[in-house]
Amino acid sequence: MGEISNAFAIAFDLILRADAELSAIVFLSLKVSMIAVFIACILGFSLGAALTTFRFFGRRGIIILLNALMGLPPVVVGLVVYLMLTRAGPLGILGLLYTPTAMIIAQVLLITPLVAALSCQVLQELNGEYDEFFRSLNLAPGARMKALLWDGKSALVTVALAGFGRAISEVGAVMIVGGNINHVTRIMTTAIALETSKGTLALALALGIILIVISITINASVMLVRASSEARADV
Amino acid sequence: MNKPVLQLISLCLMFFGAVSGGYSTENRAIILQSTTSTQNSGLFETILPVFTGKTGIQVNVVAVGTGQALKNGRNGDGDVLLVHAKQAEEKFVAEGFGVSRQDVMYNDFVIIGPADDPAGIAGSNNVLAALATIAKTKSLFISRGDDSGTHRMERALWKKVAIDVARHSGNWYREAGSGMGATLNIAAGTGAYTLSDRATWIAFGNKQDLKIISQGDTLLFNQYGIILVNPKRFAHVKATEAQTFIDWMVGPEGQSAIASYRLDGKQLFYPNAR
Numbered sequence: 001m002g003e004i005s006n007a008f009a010i011a012f013d014l015i016l017r018a019d020a021e022l023s024a025i026v027f028l029s030l031k032v033s034m035i036a037v038f039i040a041c042i043l044g045f046s047l048g049a050a051l052t053t054f055r056f057f058g059r060r061g062i063i064i065l066l067n068a069l070m071g072l073p074p075v076v077v078g079l080v081v082y083l084m085l086t087r088a089g090p091l092g093i094l095g096l097l098y099t100p101t102a103m104i105i106a107q108v109l110l111i112t113p114l115v116a117a118l119s120c121q122v123l124q125e126l127n128g129e130y131d132e133f134f135r136s137l138n139l140a141p142g143a144r145m146k147a148l149l150w151d152g153k154s155a156l157v158t159v160a161l162a163g164f165g166r167a168i169s170e171v172g173a174v175m176i177v178g179g180n181i182n183h184v185t186r187i188m189t190t191a192i193a194l195e196t197s198k199g200t201l202a203l204a205l206a207l208g209i210i211l212i213v214i215s216i217t218i219n220a221s222v223m224l225v226r227a228s229s230e231a232r233a234d235v
Numbered sequence: 236m237n238k239p240v241l242q243l244i245s246l247c248l249m250f251f252g253a254v255s256g257g258y259s260t261e262n263r264a265i266i267l268q269s270t271t272s273t274q275n276s277g278l279f280e281t282i283l284p285v286f287t288g289k290t291g292i293q294v295n296v297v298a299v300g301t302g303q304a305l306k307n308g309r310n311g312d313g314d315v316l317l318v319h320a321k322q323a324e325e326k327f328v329a330e331g332f333g334v335s336r337q338d339v340m341y342n343d344f345v346i347i348g349p350a351d352d353p354a355g356i357a358g359s360n361n362v363l364a365a366l367a368t369i370a371k372t373k374s375l376f377i378s379r380g381d382d383s384g385t386h387r388m389e390r391a392l393w394k395k396v397a398i399d400v401a402r403h404s405g406n407w408y409r410e411a412g413s414g415m416g417a418t419l420n421i422a423a424g425t426g427a428y429t430l431s432d433r434a435t436w437i438a439f440g441n442k443q444d445l446k447i448i449s450q451g452d453t454l455l456f457n458q459y460g461i462i463l464v465n466p467k468r469f470a471h472v473k474a475t476e477a478q479t480f481i482d483w484m485v486g487p488e489g490q491s492a493i494a495s496y497r498l499d500g501k502q503l504f505y506p507n508a509r
Contacts, residue, residue: 087311087469095471097312098266098297179297182280184264197416198275199423199441 007205014206015213022207026214029187032100032174033167036107037115040167041160043108044115049145051116052123063120069113074106078173081106085177098179103187106173111163118159123148126155157226161219168215188214264293265476268313270384271414273459274298276434276503282492286483292476300383300414308332308462311469314477316462317484319384319432324460333462337485340493340504344388344455345436347419348374348428348448360451367396373407375427379418380410384457389430392454419445432457434503459504461485484508 014022051063083089085097085105096102126148127134134144149156171189178185180194188211195204273279274296283294299307301318308316309332317339318324324336346365348354354374356365369376378400379386393400400408409427411418415435422429423443431439436447461481466474483489485508493506 086307087471089310092311098295179266179295181266181295181297184295194274196420197271197414199416199420199439201441 003202003205006202007209010202011206011209015210022210024183025186025188025191026210028100028185029168029189029211030214032103032187033107033164036104036111036167037160037164039104039108040112040115040163041156043112044159044163045119045149045156046145047112047116048119048123049149051120052127052148053141053144063117066113066117066120070117072110072113074110074170074172075176077106077110078176081109081173081177097177098181098185100178100185102177103174103185106177107167107170110170110173111166114166115159115163118162119152119156122152122155122159126152154226154230157222161222164218165215168211263291263473263476264295265314265473265480266312267294267296267315267317267480268304268307269296269298269317270301270304270319271298271416272319272385272432272435273317275414275416276438277498278434278493278496278504281496282489285492286480286489289488290476290479290483292479294480300379300381300385301387302382302384308464311464311471314464314472314474315480316464317459318462319457319459320387321458321460323387324462328462331468332465334465336460336462337481338507338509339459339461339484340490340506340508341456341458342433342504343450343457344385344430345433345447346428346449347422347431347436347445349426350444350446351426352448353426354428357448359449362392362449362452362454363396365449366392367398369428370396370398370400370403370407373403375425376408377418377422377425377427377429378408378410379415379430380412381414383414385415385430385432388455388457392430395454437498437501437503458507 047066051059081102082097084091085094085102086092087095087097096105130148130151134147139147169189171193174185174187175190175193178187178190180186180190186194188207192204192207192211195201195207269279275298279294279296283296287293297304297307297313301320301323304313304316304318305320305323305327307313308327316324316327316333321336324333327333328336346356346362348356354365354369354372356368359365378389390400404410409421411421413421415431416439418429419431419435419439420441421427423441423445426444428448433450461484463474463477463481464472466472484493490506490508493504494502496503
């Protein structure tokens with residue numbers, strides 16, 4: 001398979017040359033996904049903590065729904081966001097279609113259920129351990145949520161990483177709402193799809209290799225930071 | 236606890252600033268809804284910088300099939316359309332979605348197939364006879380199946396030879412539902428025939444043992460037209476910038492830029508604006 005060995009050579013070459021076009025694409029990919037993850041974490045963590053702390057009718061239903069939405073097909077999300085943002089759609093007046101903002105909106109919709117469902121799971125476990133303690137202190141719900149989120153932060157980082165993984169690897173939704181416009185909305189995954197459709201498979205695979213390397217680097221650095229902060233906390 | 240939260244929020248605001256800051260320089264940018272064939276062939280990457288350099292107007296290309304480009308135009312999601320399905324284009328204008336339609340350039344379609352040519356049609360310049368033989372020998376044929384300009388041409392050809400391909404769908408006739416390049420990838424992977432525009436074929440990088448099997452029939456003429464999306468219908472259309480672009484494309488500079496675009500020494504598009 002010449003294409004595969006070729007791909008590694010191209011990937012290596014692109015990285016060594018610090019190719020300007022590629023750097024811009026990588027930068028936009030990271031920017032879109034990181035903002036999306038950040039927003040999804042604010043929404044998802046709060047939702048997770050609220051579902052853990054408050055007991056109300058329909059709570060279980062919401063948790064089941066969130067779990068199901070973890071498997072939301074990106075193309076459907078893309079289509080819904082497209083129909084919202086198209087000039088003929090309800091939010092068309094904002095002129096957001098084919099902008100990075102549209103891509104962020106799609107990714108937030110895609111990963112918020114994932115972040116919410118996973119953080120809910122993490123926090124419920126923690127809540128089980130802390131419940132009696134909370135009761136003895138007679139803590140208000142707000143303080144409970146705060147304590148849960150703070151003590152669960154280490155596991156929540158992993159949840160955020162899972163969300164980031166889904167965001168950065170996604171192609172179906174961002175292709176529809178971003179339009180894969182060169183220098184405007186082209187990111188790693190849509191560039192890979194484009195090169196595949198041009199039949200330049202080695203370059204497409206090279207971009208894929210770079211994407212994986214970036215993902216590994218980000219995951220590893222977050223884990224390292226976490227490990228060192230835990231080590232410091234133990235001292 | 237508050238300090239890191241504040242840091243995160245300011246970081247987030249910085250990101251937003253960076254993202255939205257990108258737009259301010261682009262308020263003279265227009266959106267061109269076009270086809271995968273014009274993008275995959277590399278034409279835009281060569282001629283658009285010339286136009287932008289001269290006028291300062293950036294052209295943002297969304298490359299989809301002609302059917303989807305027309306649909307996006309009907310929703311007002313674009314300023315200019317450059318597509319290839321003349322009848323549908325004229326309908327688009329007649330219904331008031333576009334201002335007028337002008338010829339820009341042409342090339343032709345070719346039948347691509349495996350080098351061992353199981354249907355035995357290589358060298359034929361009669362495309363109808365070639366397609367009829369593919370059907371008769373039940374040789375694998377990959378259709379775009381995505382309502383693109385190429386797909387419309389292909390359906391028109393099957394109609395001319397009175398073969399109802401829908402009846403054979405999933406059998407020897409397979410609908411990819413994808414762009415030209417993806418369809419060529421499938422043809423290469425399965426040793427099948429397909430219909431492609433010549434520009435995408437020349438630029439395609441994964442030919443494997445595919446080659447041009449049939450070409451040269453006058454039926455295979457492929458005309459591209461350019462349309463301004465109607466600013467009376469959609470107030471946000473950047474009519475001035477878009478019209479500047481159309482005038483450039485059909486004017487002497489754009490036409491000679493199109494004519495001089497070569498790949499592997501071959502001309503891909505022939506200007507024919509009047």
